[in-house]
Amino acid sequence: MAVAFAAAGMLAYYTVSHAMYSELERQLVEEILLFDEVYQTGGQAALVAAVRKLESPEILGKRYVALVDKNGVKLVGNLNVAPAFLNLTRKIEVVPTREGDTVATSGKKFDTVQLIVGRDTKLIDITLRTLVYVLLAAFLLIFIGVLFAGWVLSKQSLKKLARISATLERVGRGDTTARIGEMSGDGQIDRIAAMIDLSLARLSALTESSQNTIRAIAHDLRTPLNRTLIHIEDAAAAPEGKRDSLLADAQEELLKLGAVFDTVLRISSLETSFDRDTFSDVDLATVISDSVPLFESDFAEKRQQVEISASNPVIVRGDGQALRQLLVNLLANATRHTAVGTRITVGARRENGSAVLEVCDNGEGIAENQRAAVLKPFTRLDASRSVAGSGLGLALVNAIAIRHGASLELADNKPGLCVRVRFPD
Amino acid sequence: MKETPATAAEFDDVGNLMKILVAEDDAETADYLRRSLVAEGHAVDVVSDGRDALTYCLYNKCDLVVLDRMLPGMDGMAVLKALRASKCNLPVIFLTAMAGVGDRVEGLKEGGDDYLTKPFHFAELAARIGALARRPASNEAQTTLRVHDLELDLLTRTACRQGQVIELQPKEFGVLEVLMRNAGHIITKTMLLEQVWNLSFDPGTTVVETHVSRLRTKIDKPFDVKLIHTNRNFGYSIRAPR
Numbered sequence: 007m008a009v010a011f012a013a014a015g016m017l018a019y020y021t022v023s024h025a026m027y028s029e030l031e032r033q034l035v036e037e038i039l040l041f042d043e044v045y046q047t048g049g050q051a052a053l054v055a056a057v058r059k060l061e062s063p064e065i066l067g068k069r070y071v072a073l074v075d076k077n078g079v080k081l082v083g084n085l086n087v088a089p090a091f092l093n094l095t096r097k098i099e100v101v102p103t104r105e106g107d108t109v110a111t112s113g114k115k116f117d118t119v120q121l122i123v124g125r126d127t128k129l130i131d132i133t134l135r136t137l138v139y140v141l142l143a144a145f146l147l148i149f150i151g152v153l154f155a156g157w158v159l160s161k162q163s164l165k166k167l168a169r170i171s172a173t174l175e176r177v178g179r180g181d182t183t184a185r186i187g188e189m190s191g192d193g194q195i196d197r198i199a200a201m202i203d204l205s206l207a208r209l210s211a212l213t214e215s216s217q218n219t220i221r222a223i224a225h226d227l228r229t230p231l232n233r234t235l236i237h238i239e240d241a242a243a244a245p246e247g248k249r250d251s252l253l254a255d256a257q258e259e260l261l262k263l264g265a266v267f268d269t270v271l272r273i274s275s276l277e278t279s280f281d282r283d284t285f286s287d288v289d290l291a292t293v294i295s296d297s298v299p300l301f302e303s304d305f306a307e308k309r310q311q312v313e314i315s316a317s318n319p320v321i322v323r324g325d326g327q328a329l330r331q332l333l334v335n336l337l338a339n340a341t342r343h344t345a346v347g348t349r350i351t352v353g354a355r356r357e358n359g360s361a362v363l364e365v366c367d368n369g370e371g372i373a374e375n376q377r378a379a380v381l382k383p384f385t386r387l388d389a390s391r392s393v394a395g396s397g398l399g400l401a402l403v404n405a406i407a408i409r410h411g412a413s414l415e416l417a418d419n420k421p422g423l424c425v426r427v428r429f430p431d
Numbered sequence: 432m433k434e435t436p437a438t439a440a441e442f443d444d445v446g447n448l449m450k451i452l453v454a455e456d457d458a459e460t461a462d463y464l465r466r467s468l469v470a471e472g473h474a475v476d477v478v479s480d481g482r483d484a485l486t487y488c489l490y491n492k493c494d495l496v497v498l499d500r501m502l503p504g505m506d507g508m509a510v511l512k513a514l515r516a517s518k519c520n521l522p523v524i525f526l527t528a529m530a531g532v533g534d535r536v537e538g539l540k541e542g543g544d545d546y547l548t549k550p551f552h553f554a555e556l557a558a559r560i561g562a563l564a565r566r567p568a569s570n571e572a573q574t575t576l577r578v579h580d581l582e583l584d585l586l587t588r589t590a591c592r593q594g595q596v597i598e599l600q601p602k603e604f605g606v607l608e609v610l611m612r613n614a615g616h617i618i619t620k621t622m623l624l625e626q627v628w629n630l631s632f633d634p635g636t637t638v639v640e641t642h643v644s645r646l647r648t649k650i651d652k653p654f655d656v657k658l659i660h661t662n663r664n665f666g667y668s669i670r671a672p673r
Contacts, residue, residue, distance in 0.1 A: 257552070264550040265633070275533070284536065299602075300628070300638045327631050334634045 015141040026130045031098045034112040037123045057083050070124035166195045182210035234259040269398045276405040288324045290354035291316040297333045304341045315353035322361045322429045324410050332406040335399040336365040344369030359431045366424040377416040448472045449494035454484035467553045481505025500527035515542040522563045558617045576611040579671035610669040617666040
């Protein structure tokens, strides 16, 4: 910046100086022409008289004029110095006078004498000097200003960086709630800070959900484990003939436990998977027409009417098996947790560009304050305690939705529950 | 629907008995597998290291490998890749605790023939081993399946028993086709879900039972000889009377 400023200053200096000297030269040339005219009409005597008579109006500095002979000796006039260029004309040369001034001179050679005209350059010097001072002052001012602004900015950046590092240190110590927070400005650092906060939020959500899952597994798998233990103890005490069936029951329980672990694993691997290589175009209408028949006998048993509203293909990018699992779980909930004779509607459609898959019923629904809880693993509302299930169904649905970047909405169907999965555009 | 307990061995004809390699590093599981497979009439060798498994397959004659994915020395996936890279088409069943969403897909994509997760029911494994042993050569085009007096035309997709045409729904046809391709052997509910419904998970409904029961009504009920049998509550088989 300093270099650019210096270059601009030099350019200004030379432009001004050149303009002023050009003007001076023009005046001197005019003057020489005037004297030339005098010489042409009146000869050397008239020229001498004119030089003598000259009065200086001091427009652009003091005027000087002189006639010198061939040897450079002054004949008449107020300029006591003969420039070195006696033989040249129409060229300006700056020479010092004996009085200490500097004079810009030019001249013309007549038959026996040389005419020298000149102007004091004091004014030009003053102007140029002033210009230099002004430029220097401006440069200094700008320089100091920039320094100050830089200092203020870097102090702000340093403060922000310190805040980021302090936050990260807190996170490192295990405080998952630490956030950098909103920062003024829209600079690189502010954007990075916002991104860090976003990742921290996602990370802490993950930690929290996995902690919840672990806790829930520890608690909720005790019941089936206990049941298995009872089966085995009973079998050990049972007479020969009854032992086999009790052991088969224990085996059955254990396999179910294995399936629960499978589901927990699937939820956790879905929650941490970002790989979309396995995604393909999946038609939600086909997912519906494939999945609903799986529940044919369940619906029939509870005399539930099922209505499908998905006439047109609704294509989303996704994992076909996972999406079928999602719908199967929603259908299982719809049929198991509602009363006999409930009406269930299943649909897929486009809404403002985004694909929506929904399963609605006109059953009892879920109270608003319990809707968030049912998405968590192993949650079983009191009303559903008597129905078989692990409480993992909606948690898996939620994980699959997250994997697809889709949002899961539990809405009031007035009466009943409406579960909507809204896919990104 | 419980019938007399029956193991796969009861239906297996001697020609299907195999030399099986079990690559499993958990000694107890390995011993259990060895005992159970020997009880089925197979010859079994056990290795506990991935490198040993690979060497065994390359230099010994064997018909099938039950491969754990997490093995010391060389993991099961690497063993499979090395086998397939050396143009070895030995049937491989993964038997593993890795039950993640992508794990199964990956295992099958790399050339595994089947994928079973622990904990498992031995009968499930036995049924899958049986199905793999009977996998027909790929160039052998079969257009008609026949069990006793029941005939299934795969081209016209019609069933016919004692010259009587039987109307079948597409899924019912699918179930019958899988059973008849494996006539005399147990096909588990999970296998039917995979092969007929293309589901890699259990929807937890009675869809398989419902379809088999309908199939029975159409195939068996009007006739004296019953062909479809239920085995131990989790599998089905179709066979001619002895």
